[in-house]
Amino acid sequence: MRFHLxxxxxxxxxxxxxxxxxxxxxxxxxxxxxxxxxxxxPSWDALMALGLAGILLPDSGMGLLDAALTSEVAGETAAAGxxxxxxxxxxxxxxxxxxxxxxxxxxxxxxxxxxALAFGDSIYVPCARAADFFLTGNRDGAISLVVAGDGxxxxxxxxxxxxxxxxxxxxxxxxxxxxFAKGDPMVARLFDAALVLIAADALGxxxxxxxxxxxxxxxxxxxxxxxxxxxxxxxxxAQMALDVEPARAQLWYAAYAHDAELEEAPRTAAMAKAHxxxxxxxxxxxxxxxxxxxxxxxxxxxxxxFRRAALDRAWLGSPSEHRARAADLAGW
Amino acid sequence: xxxxxxxxxxAYRGEVKAFLSENWRPSTDLRGADLKKYIxxxxxxxTEQGYLYRAIPKIYGGxxxxxxVIKAQVIREEFARKRAPMEVGGNGMNMTVPTLLxxxxxxQKDLFxxxxxxxxxxxxxxxxxxxxxxxxASVRTKGELSADGSKWIINGQKIWTSQGMQATHxxxxxxxxxxxPKHDGITYLLIDLDQxxxxxxxxxxxxxxxGDHTFCEFFFDNxxxxxxxxxxxxxxxxxVSRTTLKHERASIGSADGLGKxxxxxxxxxxxxxxxxxPVIRDKLxxxxxxxxxxxxTSFRLFxxxxxxxxxxxxxxxxKLLLTETGHEIALLAQELMGEYAFIEPxxxxxxxxxxxxxxxxxxxxxxxxxxxxxxxxxxxxxxxxxxxxxxxxxxxxxxGGSK
Numbered sequence: 001m002r003f004h005l006x007x008x009x010x011x012x013x014x015x016x017x018x019x020x021x022x023x024x025x026x027x028x029x030x031x032x033x034x035x036x037x038x039x040x041x042p043s044w045d046a047l048m049a050l051g052l053a054g055i056l057l058p059d060s061g062m063g064l065l066d067a068a069l070t071s072e073v074a075g076e077t078a079a080a081g082x083x084x085x086x087x088x089x090x091x092x093x094x095x096x097x098x099x100x101x102x103x104x105x106x107x108x109x110x111x112x113x114x115x116a117l118a119f120g121d122s123i124y125v126p127c128a129r130a131a132d133f134f135l136t137g138n139r140d141g142a143i144s145l146v147v148a149g150d151g152x153x154x155x156x157x158x159x160x161x162x163x164x165x166x167x168x169x170x171x172x173x174x175x176x177x178x179x180f181a182k183g184d185p186m187v188a189r190l191f192d193a194a195l196v197l198i199a200a201d202a203l204g205x206x207x208x209x210x211x212x213x214x215x216x217x218x219x220x221x222x223x224x225x226x227x228x229x230x231x232x233x234x235x236x237x238a239q240m241a242l243d244v245e246p247a248r249a250q251l252w253y254a255a256y257a258h259d260a261e262l263e264e265a266p267r268t269a270a271m272a273k274a275h276x277x278x279x280x281x282x283x284x285x286x287x288x289x290x291x292x293x294x295x296x297x298x299x300x301x302x303x304x305x306f307r308r309a310a311l312d313r314a315w316l317g318s319p320s321e322h323r324a325r326a327a328d329l330a331g332w
Numbered sequence: 333x334x335x336x337x338x339x340x341x342x343a344y345r346g347e348v349k350a351f352l353s354e355n356w357r358p359s360t361d362l363r364g365a366d367l368k369k370y371i372x373x374x375x376x377x378x379t380e381q382g383y384l385y386r387a388i389p390k391i392y393g394g395x396x397x398x399x400x401v402i403k404a405q406v407i408r409e410e411f412a413r414k415r416a417p418m419e420v421g422g423n424g425m426n427m428t429v430p431t432l433l434x435x436x437x438x439x440q441k442d443l444f445x446x447x448x449x450x451x452x453x454x455x456x457x458x459x460x461x462x463x464x465x466x467x468x469a470s471v472r473t474k475g476e477l478s479a480d481g482s483k484w485i486i487n488g489q490k491i492w493t494s495q496g497m498q499a500t501h502x503x504x505x506x507x508x509x510x511x512x513p514k515h516d517g518i519t520y521l522l523i524d525l526d527q528x529x530x531x532x533x534x535x536x537x538x539x540x541x542x543g544d545h546t547f548c549e550f551f552f553d554n555x556x557x558x559x560x561x562x563x564x565x566x567x568x569x570x571x572v573s574r575t576t577l578k579h580e581r582a583s584i585g586s587a588d589g590l591g592k593x594x595x596x597x598x599x600x601x602x603x604x605x606x607x608x609x610p611v612i613r614d615k616l617x618x619x620x621x622x623x624x625x626x627x628x629t630s631f632r633l634f635x636x637x638x639x640x641x642x643x644x645x646x647x648x649x650x651k652l653l654l655t656e657t658g659h660e661i662a663l664l665a666q667e668l669m670g671e672y673a674f675i676e677p678x679x680x681x682x683x684x685x686x687x688x689x690x691x692x693x694x695x696x697x698x699x700x701x702x703x704x705x706x707x708x709x710x711x712x713x714x715x716x717x718x719x720x721x722x723x724x725x726x727x728x729x730x731x732g733g734s735k
Contacts, residue, residue: 239715
């Protein structure tokens with residue numbers, strides 16, 4: 001029986017954190033947020049050098065849990081770039097029998113070609129302008145790898161999430177490789193994996209919001225004492241921790257259920273996406289409140305996570321939509 | 333991640349199953365004293381096999397097994413499946429015995445452990461007082477040495493003692509050094525409750541619950557206990573009591589209980605015809621998000637315990653998560669009950685024979701969930717613990733006197 005992280009899994013998360021600490025400071029984030037680009041090449045290259053794009057290759061010895069732990073750190077650090085799309089594109093292409101698509105697998109798995117996630121009917125796609133490929137499809141349809149370029153229209157918009165800017169995208173006549181046909185069980189499986197990875201990003205972000213608030217409450221003094229000593233704030237911070245930390249195990253279970261191909265996996269993915277994204281939005285609001293004025297400034301940076309929470313929440317369906325699915329799946 | 337218990341555990345499960353099918357076969361017409369005797373004999377056999385009283389030394393009637401949380405889990409699962417009785421429960425096993433094993437004198441261990449294990453002695457907790465709830469270290473029940481120094485003479489009042497009407501003994505916190513700082517003036521005493529200086533009275537609760545099984549208050553009027561029944565040093569009782577509270581907290585967060593309660597909530601929604609209402613479905617799934625977090629965190633804690641690793645701050649959160657989720661369940665249940673809420677359920681809070689009860693029975697949970705967030709460290713105290721011990725926030729001024 002093992003239901004906590006292995007030493008190796010913890011070490012991989014630490015390695016990603018270390019890489020991000022070197023390449024993705026708040027200063028980088030501020031600069032990136034203002035320069036209207038979809039990708040920060042140095043930090044992306046550094047992450048890709050760790051081999052993260054290949055985590056979901058069939059022979060990697062890893063699984064969705066390991067991908068989720070990666071996504072968690074991306075959420076915690078507000079990483080730029082389409083990490084979730086990249087990992088899922090590699091998972092999809094490597095398991096597909098489409099040989100034409102497979103010619104792109106090596107470049108995708110090394111992170112040299114970039115893939116953005118464009119599941120569902122939304123016209124908005126994060127990191128679209130940096131993408132060489134789009135992983136597209138619907139839960140009740142097919143999944144394809146669409147080639148960026150002719151026929152793919154990408155229109156910039158002012159994006160709420162500054163670490164993963166979205167664009168309006170349409171794929172009228174773009175070149176496309178069908179990876180899994182309608183009815184293939186891999187279609188739903190990849191959708192569920194996407195939900196778990198977004199939930200993991202939310203977990204990392206919510207933890208970051210909590211950590212920032214706790215640290216600030218220890219340093220900031222009012223009325224001659226650290227504000228974290230006041231019971232009113234202390235209890236709010238305890239509530240944030242109570243919201244985030246137990247939810248971590250729920251995310252682990254959803255990833256585990258997916259890797260173990262349990263029958264309940266689709267439902268656990270829906271529940272995790274709904275619960276963690278609610279947690280993230282609550283945590284981000286509570287963090288601004290806990291900080292007071294400084295948290296409301298652009299300069300302090302908390303808003304990057306607040307904004308990221310808004311994207312995670314709405315991406316591939318809101319918490320209520322997934323709860324409605326979960327209710328159906330439970331046979332209620 | 334791997335949720336199987338492994339081959340060795342499964343082999344062990346086979347042994348437990350075989351033992352149970354051989355030894356737990358109570359005939360359906362066993363009643364009263366005969367049933368009690370059958371259970372007592374079964375417990376003796378199960379203890380000989382190392383299934384029960386695993387933490388208790390053999391000389392006191394335990395089976396003295398090395399710590400193995402997986403085996404213990406297998407035993408719990410198989411006993412539950414067969415509805416076979418586990419250990420005698422209550423404060424005695426949860427609090428008195430662990431405290432005596434760690435801090436008791438040889439005489440105290442010899443006097444009390446075996447009889448507690450066998451269920452002969454039932455212990456009441458003498459901690460809370462009318463003036464000392466969350467601020468437990470402020471207890472005022474007074475202990476003074478008799479002139480010859482052989483006995484403690486006790487005067488004062490204790491409250492919220494569960495199983496108080498059945499209790500034969502009490503472990504209690506008594507102020508013996510009125511001039512010492514508040515945490516250093518308390519002594520931990522054991523006392524025989526069968527004596528003229530002690531009066532007990534059941535407390536009628538908001539549920540209407542009253543009578544022999546409920547909480548009691550105790551009045552001490554020159555009650556006596558020998559000095560030899562003092563546990564730990566004089567004036568160090570606060571620190572002796574800390575071990576026992578830890579034991580109580582570890583036993584409260586049963587994940588399965590919450591999951592079962594949630595399933596019953598879903599059944600209630602079906603029973604009252606509300607399950608197809610999208611608002612209700614959403615609310616149910618919202619609550620289930622917390623139920624699942626609690627459930628899988630209990631897996632995490634169990635896994636860490638099996639590996640001998642510290643799970644960190646999350647272990648401080650289980651009680652609060654449990655009781656907060658209980659409140660959400662209560663609020664939704666109250667919505668789902670509709671007009672059944674007009675009716676006080678038969679045997680509300682355990683009074684009288686229950687018989688079959690309809691949705692009105694949820695009033696028990698609706699009120700009981702409040703009791704849970706008061707007992708064993710109130711919700712605001714839990715938030716302090718998470719904030720201070722879990723997040724490292726500076727201690728409250730008020731709590732500053734405590735070590």
